Amino acid sequence: MSVERINPAELAPPAGFSHAVAATGSRLVFLAGQTALDGSGKVVGNTLPQQFERALSNLLTALAAAGGAPAQLARVTVYPVDVESYRRHAPELGRIWRALAGRDYPAMAVVGAVRLWDEQALVELDGIAVLD
Template identity: 60%
Template sequence: MAFERINPAELGKPSGFSHAVVADGGKLVFLAGQTALDVHNKIVGDGVVEQFERALGNLLTSLKAAGGEPAQLCSLTVYIVDMDDYKSHAREIGAVWKRLVGTEYPAMAGIGVSRLWDIEALVEVQGYAVLPRA
């Protein structure tokens, strides 16, 4: 299976995302939104960086359980309670991404929201992946 990340020059060079991802063949995995919940369903992490790391880790755990790996993420949506706080920690969040996923980016969107299901949650990630057919 092949992934092609498409970043047209007329849209400008993306930073931390791809404009489009084409996955040729495979099975689609829908990944539920994940926050920084621990195994006891308690939000962990004092700040947005720690919560992003836990939320992304939870999403990757679900992906692994479905038989996938981080490189197979095609789309990710990040729901953010405090956009200014998130943007001020962009470098640290980017470092978390590179450590957990690598240097390839899926098609992504960051959406500001007034709150998430768990009032303590600062960020939630939800995505799609395409895995090879068995």
């Protein structure tokens, strides 16, 4: 598998994402949206950072079960129910990302959501990975 992160000098410097990711490999893994659900299906965490950490952990658990690693993520979309809160917590969320997934950032987008499937959920993440 080969992943090339592309960040053109003509665009604003990326912080916590890559502008483009070119990936070659033999297996695409589409990762379903993950919230802060524990193993029993209960939302855990009362704050956005707590829920982000659990949702990202869940996403990475699904990826690992498919045989992948964080560096193989080509695309991640984050759906917070409060974009302003996401912006306020961005430095902490970045630290959580780096601790769990490293510094090989996928192409990313943050899209505000009115609400998520689980009413208590503050954030959801989905993604696409390219594996060997």
